[in-house]
Amino acid sequence: xxxxxxxxxxxxxxxxxxxxxxxxxxxxxxxNLALEGIMIFGxxxxxxxVHLCQKYGVFELLPNNGxxxxxxxxxxxxxxxxxxxxxxxxxxLGFAAINLxxxxxxxGTALNMLAPAIVLFFVRIIANQEELRLYKGDAAQxxxxxxxxxxxxESDGFLVNTFLNKVYLATYVCIILFVxxxxxxxxxxxxxxxxxxxENPQAADSLGINVRRMRYSGVLISGALAGMGGFVYALTTSxxxxxxxxxxxxxxxxxxxxxxxxxxxxxxxxxxxxxxxxCLAAGYSSIDINGDGTKLLFELSKxxxxxxxxxxxxxxxxxxxxxxxxxxxxxxxxxxxxxxxIPYDKGQR
Amino acid sequence: MKKYLxxxxxxxxxxxxxxxxxxxxPEDGKTPDTQTEGTQTEATTTEGTETEAAEGSYEIxxxxxxGQLMDKSFNQGTWEGCEQYAKDNGKTxxxxxxxxxxxxxxxxxxxxxxxxxxxxxxxxVAAGFMQANxxxxxxxxxxxxxFVFIDGWALTDGENGPVxxxxxxxxxxxxxxxxxxxxxxxxxxxxxxxxCGGGGGTNPACCRYxxxxxxxxxxxxxxxxxxxxxxxxxxxGENFSASPELQAMATGWYEDGTEIIFxxxxxxxxxxxxxxxxxxxxxxxxxxxxxxxxxxxxxxAMKGLSTSVxxxxxxxxxxxxxxxxxxxxxxxxxxxxxGLPTETWSLTGWTVDEYNTLYAAVxxxxxxxxxxxxxxxxxxxxxHVTVTVVK
Numbered sequence: 001x002x003x004x005x006x007x008x009x010x011x012x013x014x015x016x017x018x019x020x021x022x023x024x025x026x027x028x029x030x031x032n033l034a035l036e037g038i039m040i041f042g043x044x045x046x047x048x049x050v051h052l053c054q055k056y057g058v059f060e061l062l063p064n065n066g067x068x069x070x071x072x073x074x075x076x077x078x079x080x081x082x083x084x085x086x087x088x089x090x091x092x093l094g095f096a097a098i099n100l101x102x103x104x105x106x107x108g109t110a111l112n113m114l115a116p117a118i119v120l121f122f123v124r125i126i127a128n129q130e131e132l133r134l135y136k137g138d139a140a141q142x143x144x145x146x147x148x149x150x151x152x153x154e155s156d157g158f159l160v161n162t163f164l165n166k167v168y169l170a171t172y173v174c175i176i177l178f179v180x181x182x183x184x185x186x187x188x189x190x191x192x193x194x195x196x197x198x199e200n201p202q203a204a205d206s207l208g209i210n211v212r213r214m215r216y217s218g219v220l221i222s223g224a225l226a227g228m229g230g231f232v233y234a235l236t237t238s239x240x241x242x243x244x245x246x247x248x249x250x251x252x253x254x255x256x257x258x259x260x261x262x263x264x265x266x267x268x269x270x271x272x273x274x275x276x277x278x279c280l281a282a283g284y285s286s287i288d289i290n291g292d293g294t295k296l297l298f299e300l301s302k303x304x305x306x307x308x309x310x311x312x313x314x315x316x317x318x319x320x321x322x323x324x325x326x327x328x329x330x331x332x333x334x335x336x337x338x339x340x341x342i343p344y345d346k347g348q349r
Numbered sequence: 350m351k352k353y354l355x356x357x358x359x360x361x362x363x364x365x366x367x368x369x370x371x372x373x374x375p376e377d378g379k380t381p382d383t384q385t386e387g388t389q390t391e392a393t394t395t396e397g398t399e400t401e402a403a404e405g406s407y408e409i410x411x412x413x414x415x416g417q418l419m420d421k422s423f424n425q426g427t428w429e430g431c432e433q434y435a436k437d438n439g440k441t442x443x444x445x446x447x448x449x450x451x452x453x454x455x456x457x458x459x460x461x462x463x464x465x466x467x468x469x470x471x472x473x474v475a476a477g478f479m480q481a482n483x484x485x486x487x488x489x490x491x492x493x494x495x496f497v498f499i500d501g502w503a504l505t506d507g508e509n510g511p512v513x514x515x516x517x518x519x520x521x522x523x524x525x526x527x528x529x530x531x532x533x534x535x536x537x538x539x540x541x542x543x544x545c546g547g548g549g550g551t552n553p554a555c556c557r558y559x560x561x562x563x564x565x566x567x568x569x570x571x572x573x574x575x576x577x578x579x580x581x582x583x584x585x586g587e588n589f590s591a592s593p594e595l596q597a598m599a600t601g602w603y604e605d606g607t608e609i610i611f612x613x614x615x616x617x618x619x620x621x622x623x624x625x626x627x628x629x630x631x632x633x634x635x636x637x638x639x640x641x642x643x644x645x646x647x648x649x650a651m652k653g654l655s656t657s658v659x660x661x662x663x664x665x666x667x668x669x670x671x672x673x674x675x676x677x678x679x680x681x682x683x684x685x686x687x688g689l690p691t692e693t694w695s696l697t698g699w700t701v702d703e704y705n706t707l708y709a710a711v712x713x714x715x716x717x718x719x720x721x722x723x724x725x726x727x728x729x730x731x732x733h734v735t736v737t738v739v740k
Contacts, residue, residue, distance in 0.1 A: 002604075003600065007600065010593075127419070130417055131616070133619065137626075137644070138626035138644075237593035238592075238593060239591065239596070239619045239623035282594040282597035282601070283598055285598070285602075286598075286604060288605070298739075312740045
């Protein structure tokens, strides 16, 4: 059970935060198809930061060398840097979409093509191969929080085992950020102005809101969240490796955003649902839900009659099947920001 | 507007003309630590004089298998052999990665070999059984060039055609290395094992490793009188790459009680060590000694890739090519080509002396290891080992 929760979170968190990144851009009126590209770029920056720190012995220089708390600080620093550079990368989209009034779908796609190419180019130079890994050791060994570190080694409670053992701080930081960003979007003056620019920028402008500035803010926040999400993805699911690929998580996040109807709470739900089924598909052979020692899903897949339907391939289909089903029932109510994708033109009304 | 269109058209035509001149080149990387320094000149002219050709060309070429060059495993081991020979004997060496990565076709591989030959390769080392078709084509096209087929076999021209004697097929008895690894970990006290293989169950080398691993575990379980469970999977390893799914699966296994997983396939190692490191569990490495890569590695099932590559290239330069050309060479304990790295292993329940005794027993034939792996490992009938195949 702990396994199910933890793995679900590992899949869901990057999806959630990147989908929220999409929301910030789209609510301000810019379609951000470049989420995948920004994630790839952010993952690269974060991994490079950790790699270089290891290479030049920065960790060893610290007074509290070996202290797990210090490592958490570095993890946060990595997230911050990848977020900043992600925002910088997203500026390209902002410039094309806001200043040049370019087609946002095309410029987003261009960034998606640019990011893996540019990342592979640098990875090739740095590592002389197509993937950049940690300089030494494993991500878990450096950054993972285990209950022993917190002095809870003896404890066997479900909450401790699930939420304080074998987890990354990044997961919780992302959840907190998610909540803060959702509040900013819905409960502050800034959020209201941002959203108005995605619905009716002319009206917003007539009330004295600077549409350009709002849209740039949306894109920058979007880039920062997506870049950070990329690093979190690399850290938690691929042993801190950057190879110009995030397994399509950026596009999945776009789907989750639409799935979640551009609303934070729905997005969180959609990401968790998707993550849960992803986890079931990959780990069905060792999931013991009620803790009685039998692994129901695994037994079913081997059952002579049930196994014909509930086989591993079916499990692997589930995340997508469920998404399709839910979309089929909810898409009618789904409503995109009205002015998204349309370059702001003062003269129009 | 017309003017721009005209300029555009001229540019397109000029580019097309350029494209026509250049042969399509596969991705090729830099050549670190080789004899030739500096960059390679584009499109070495074949009409150049002897000395010129020697300066701008690379005599030894390595064409990689799917996966990364520096995979800390199969490709890297082979490449290190090429590099070492070149360094020790003052030769030039260069590697070629077939285009399209994991989806490389026979044509991509042939293009890589063609590029190697056009860059002056006299001997081409090709790694991985998937190169067979491309190698056949290349060996026929360039009869004067020698090819070493690692993890391969002697090739023929067509189904029943003559044997191509410029191809040397070198295979390993991986089942022996797997056997030692399986034996070692069970003797060391592990009873819940896992096996994650690459190639989706179609790669003969990985299949032999896995089968040997199971047999070794069975033999050791017999000695110790314990029952051993093995989870056996080819999932998420088709491309020998790391993936979130593989990590999730391995994490699940470890959480479920699996103590050690044999990570049998190139970069899959990264996902499995990540899971092991998170769960304070262990990993068995493959092909080369991987103990430096992660603290979770207990031991590695090795095959002497670099030594045998050095050996095979040596045959060519010592004019003894006929000894291996056109033949199947299968290297195993008899040639000291497989085994465990005794210096770096972290086994505590099993000593190097005991390993040497077992090694000798395999060598003199008193312990036999079956190489004919079953298609479905769940049919393995062991007294002490139960194999659960996870699909």
